Amino acid sequence: MRARLVLLIVGIAFLALAPLVATAFDQLFYIDLLRRVMIFAIAALSLNLILGYGGMVSFGHAAYLGIGGYAVAILAHHGIHNGFLQLGVAVGASALVALVIGAISIRTSGIYFIMITLAFTQMLYFLGISLDAYGGDDGLRLAARSDLGGLVDLGNSTAFYYLVFAVMIAFLYLIHRIVNSRFGMVIRASNSNEARTRAIGFSPYPYRLAAFVIAGAMCGVAGYLFVNHTAYLTPDFMHWTRSGEIMFMVILGGIGTSVGPILGAFVLLLLEDLLSGMTGFVGQHWQLFIGLFLVLVVLFAKRGLAGLLPGAQRND
Amino acid sequence: MTEPLLDIQGLVKAFGALRATDGVALDVLPGETHAIIGPNGAGKTTLIAQLAGDLRPDAGRIRFAGEDITPLGAAARSHKGLARSFQITSVYREFSALDNVALAVQAHAGHSFRFWRAAQSEEVLHGPARAILDEVGLGSRAQVLAANLAHGEQRQLEIAMVLATRPRLLLLDEPVAGMGADESQRMVQFLGTLKGRQTIVLVEHDMDAVFTLADRISVLVYGRVIATGTPEEIRTNREVRAAYLGEELED
Amino acid sequence: MNAILFVEQTLNGLQFGVTLFLMAAGLTLVFGIMNMVNLAHGAMYMVGAYLAVAATQWTGSYLAGVLLALVGTLLVGVVTEVVALRTLYERDHLDQVLATFGLILFFNELVAIIWGRAALFSDLPQALSGHIELVTNLRYPVYRLMIIIVGLLVALLLWYVVTRTRLGMLIRAGASNRTMVSALGINIRLLYTIVFGFGAALAGLAGVMAGPIYAVQPGMGELILIQVFVVIVIGGIGSIRGALAGAIIVGMVDTMGRAFLKPALGALISPTAAEAAGPALASMLIYLLMAVVLALRPEGLFPARGH
Numbered sequence: 001m002r003a004r005l006v007l008l009i010v011g012i013a014f015l016a017l018a019p020l021v022a023t024a025f026d027q028l029f030y031i032d033l034l035r036r037v038m039i040f041a042i043a044a045l046s047l048n049l050i051l052g053y054g055g056m057v058s059f060g061h062a063a064y065l066g067i068g069g070y071a072v073a074i075l076a077h078h079g080i081h082n083g084f085l086q087l088g089v090a091v092g093a094s095a096l097v098a099l100v101i102g103a104i105s106i107r108t109s110g111i112y113f114i115m116i117t118l119a120f121t122q123m124l125y126f127l128g129i130s131l132d133a134y135g136g137d138d139g140l141r142l143a144a145r146s147d148l149g150g151l152v153d154l155g156n157s158t159a160f161y162y163l164v165f166a167v168m169i170a171f172l173y174l175i176h177r178i179v180n181s182r183f184g185m186v187i188r189a190s191n192s193n194e195a196r197t198r199a200i201g202f203s204p205y206p207y208r209l210a211a212f213v214i215a216g217a218m219c220g221v222a223g224y225l226f227v228n229h230t231a232y233l234t235p236d237f238m239h240w241t242r243s244g245e246i247m248f249m250v251i252l253g254g255i256g257t258s259v260g261p262i263l264g265a266f267v268l269l270l271l272e273d274l275l276s277g278m279t280g281f282v283g284q285h286w287q288l289f290i291g292l293f294l295v296l297v298v299l300f301a302k303r304g305l306a307g308l309l310p311g312a313q314r315n316d
Numbered sequence: 317m318t319e320p321l322l323d324i325q326g327l328v329k330a331f332g333a334l335r336a337t338d339g340v341a342l343d344v345l346p347g348e349t350h351a352i353i354g355p356n357g358a359g360k361t362t363l364i365a366q367l368a369g370d371l372r373p374d375a376g377r378i379r380f381a382g383e384d385i386t387p388l389g390a391a392a393r394s395h396k397g398l399a400r401s402f403q404i405t406s407v408y409r410e411f412s413a414l415d416n417v418a419l420a421v422q423a424h425a426g427h428s429f430r431f432w433r434a435a436q437s438e439e440v441l442h443g444p445a446r447a448i449l450d451e452v453g454l455g456s457r458a459q460v461l462a463a464n465l466a467h468g469e470q471r472q473l474e475i476a477m478v479l480a481t482r483p484r485l486l487l488l489d490e491p492v493a494g495m496g497a498d499e500s501q502r503m504v505q506f507l508g509t510l511k512g513r514q515t516i517v518l519v520e521h522d523m524d525a526v527f528t529l530a531d532r533i534s535v536l537v538y539g540r541v542i543a544t545g546t547p548e549e550i551r552t553n554r555e556v557r558a559a560y561l562g563e564e565l566e567d
Numbered sequence: 568m569n570a571i572l573f574v575e576q577t578l579n580g581l582q583f584g585v586t587l588f589l590m591a592a593g594l595t596l597v598f599g600i601m602n603m604v605n606l607a608h609g610a611m612y613m614v615g616a617y618l619a620v621a622a623t624q625w626t627g628s629y630l631a632g633v634l635l636a637l638v639g640t641l642l643v644g645v646v647t648e649v650v651a652l653r654t655l656y657e658r659d660h661l662d663q664v665l666a667t668f669g670l671i672l673f674f675n676e677l678v679a680i681i682w683g684r685a686a687l688f689s690d691l692p693q694a695l696s697g698h699i700e701l702v703t704n705l706r707y708p709v710y711r712l713m714i715i716i717v718g719l720l721v722a723l724l725l726w727y728v729v730t731r732t733r734l735g736m737l738i739r740a741g742a743s744n745r746t747m748v749s750a751l752g753i754n755i756r757l758l759y760t761i762v763f764g765f766g767a768a769l770a771g772l773a774g775v776m777a778g779p780i781y782a783v784q785p786g787m788g789e790l791i792l793i794q795v796f797v798v799i800v801i802g803g804i805g806s807i808r809g810a811l812a813g814a815i816i817v818g819m820v821d822t823m824g825r826a827f828l829k830p831a832l833g834a835l836i837s838p839t840a841a842e843a844a845g846p847a848l849a850s851m852l853i854y855l856l857m858a859v860v861l862a863l864r865p866e867g868l869f870p871a872r873g874h
Binding site: 107108241 | 598602604651654655658660661662664665666668669670671672673674675676677679680789793796797799800804843846847850851854855857858861862865
């Protein structure tokens with residue numbers, strides 16, 4: 001346990017200092033890269049709440065990334081740049097959509113649940129494509145980044161970085177609190193043994209639905225940050241492979257562990273960045289290797305990277 | 317005459333052509349230990365599932381404490397005061413024994429939409445949970461993961477979870493199944509201490525346990541109750557002896 | 568409404584429906600019998616389409632190309648099952664989703680390496696490339712008509728195999744009660760491989776036939792895969808009958824929605840609003856249909872019994 005804590009502190013310290021180092025060496029590219037990674041880490045953290053702790057294999061988590069993004073871009077398109085208002089809409093809309101999708105899909109389980117969450121996200125993807133007023137297939141340039149008053153200037157790469165960093169740490173803590181609360185115990189118990197959970201008097205449905213909505217809303221925040229990061233919105237925010245990627249981050253890092261999703265996001269995205277940056281065959285066909293990597297991780301590294309760390313003590 | 321706590325009338329459940337429960341009528345008086353026995357395939361599991369609310373009967377009515385609970389699901393019945401143990405041990409393997417019981421306490425301590433405070437720091441959950449673990453004799457094992465408990469201990473833990481819901485009726489589905497002689501004896505002893513304080517429906521294969529604990533016994537054969545009576549009446553009932561081919565009740 | 572247009576769109580819907588059915592038939596059995604989520608099924612569709620293009624060019628004969636492509640897809644399916652998927656049957660759904668997701672990335676990139684990223688277009692033989700006048704004023708492409716006929720024939724054949732043969736009996740038993748089949752002492756691994764291989768070949772057939780209509784390109788199998796999921800959810804997992812019903816319903820609803828929703832809306836609300844809402848709604852229609860079916864019948868229209 002102590003070794004893990006040390007690693008966590010080292011990791012946080014590294015991320016806290018990274019912009020200073022990058023600026024000193026004039027490698028600003030790395031600030032952008034790490035910021036992007038952390039945004040996906042936020043998305044993966046939120047998915048881990050329902051997937052890792054709740055056992056709900058949602059294959060549509062990119063939907064909320066998209067809704068968060070569209071909320072900002074559409075408002076900005078109409079000249080509303082107030083970042084707090086945009087955030088409210090992004091979170092509210094994500095929660096609402098999660099409520100509707102969750103209400104239908106959580107009534108089912110197993111393969112049905114996976115297919116349904118995937119299908120609904122695909123529906124939103126097509127909706128995005130058909131929204132010609134907002135760029136349709138081609139997407140939409142963000143008219144201006146969210147205006148957070150004097151709080152944070154999102155145009156400033158480093159300031160934006162620290163905002164993302166702060167949100168990620170806050171969500172890490174928030175989820176830690178949730179999964180250990182009474183609510184979290186019910187979610188985990190329902191995942192562990194549903195029949196037993198009913199027999200002692202819990203109806204899992206409302207708790208699962210609430211967790212689904214919380215995870216959706218949190219991922220909406222990631223979408224909010226992501227569209228500000230790219231400054232460009234496309235329906236690809238919601239592409240189904242993105243859902244798969246976020247899911248893979250959770251598994252890669254270690255499902256149902258607190259920092260696993262962050263770890264997974266870092267390893268997967270940095271690996272992608274590394275492979276795609278290479279010249280020749282590997283650089284051109286890096287997805288071939290990511291695909292193989294994915295299959296191998298699933299087949300041979302069941303507990304993810306967190307399982308390899310010292311002090312791994314979860315019993316599965 | 318006292319009002320029965322559990323009153324079952326004309327219960328029917330069919331799977332295709334097979335009537336696994338075929339017009340069962342049964343009553344359980346407050347405070348009694350009522351055992352349900354029967355040969356394999358008699359429909360005991362199906363009956364328990366309907367009593368617990370995991371299976372919806374095709375016909376018939378289940379009244380509990382004077383109230384019709386037939387349409388209620390398992391969770392709702394738990395809140396009415398009906399608690400069950402499972403034939404195959406059913407605990408939360410990745411939680412500690414204490415957390416297992418605390419969850420059962422929590423299920424009956426208001427809604428659980430509480431997102432912030434760590435459940436493990438809540439004395440209102442863990443205090444009663446610890447007391448119940450002590451009662452079933454698992455007090456020293458409170459912090460052990462349920463998965464790491466011995467089989468007999470897991471069964472005890474399950475009983476603890478059942479008790480933690482402060483039930484008015486315990487449905488125990490083969491509580492000594494798969495136990496060694498020692499373990500099984502201890503469990504029977506413990507269940508004996510509940511006698512009189514708790515109303516118990518006991519489904520069990522182990523005839524020693526049944527005849528030690530039961531006030532009344534109902535015999536289920538092919539989905540029907542062929543006899544109900546005191547252990548002595550059942551022991552001498554000819555129909556029952558025929559159903560069991562005279563084997564198990566000889567001794 | 569224009570009657571000719573309506574008939575034409577009905578045929579288009581039927582054609583899309585049978586294509587979906589060819590995909591759904593194998594997949595629903597894999598779901599039902601092996602309780603396995605297989606995203607790589609879309610890759611088989613793509614592999615079939617590519618192999619058909621390549622084999623047709625190589626042999627110079629369309630028919631030979633099609634046959635080679637079917638055999639090729641069957642082989643690819645069997646190899647994939649034996650090498651990668653077999654080990655996943657015992658795993659949970661999450662692992663299956665991720666591993667087969669990885670396989671999709673792998674196959675997409677593999678075909679890009681072999682054939683490039685640009686879309687291929689395949690030529691049809693003379694006999695199939697024309698139109699035929701079904702009734703006065705309705706000229707319909709011969710090729711699309713052929714897809715409908717082939718699809719319906721395959722459906723008939725499948726119905727025969729599943730309901731009238733020993734293999735079919737095992738498959739049906741497997742879809743509704745897996746433990747029973749293994750209890751019967753059947754070589755369940757072989758049964759799985761057979762089901763998987765032929766499922767892949769059927770997906771390949773769908774891909775082969777879709778090739779000349781749509782672009783053959785990496786990732787082409789994914790779009791239809793998700794639509795096939797909708798088909799299976801609507802029809803009920805593990806049910807061939809459900810797959811057929813679901814496929815025809817989804818094919819019709821999707822095609823009709825795209826053709827008639829905009830004008831229909833235009834009559835109800837303002838044409839400009841319909842201009843914007845029509846296509847959006849049309850593209851969402853099958854998913855909304857799925858939601859409605861789930862709300863009414865969570866197990867699908869024709870659930871395989873005995874889960």
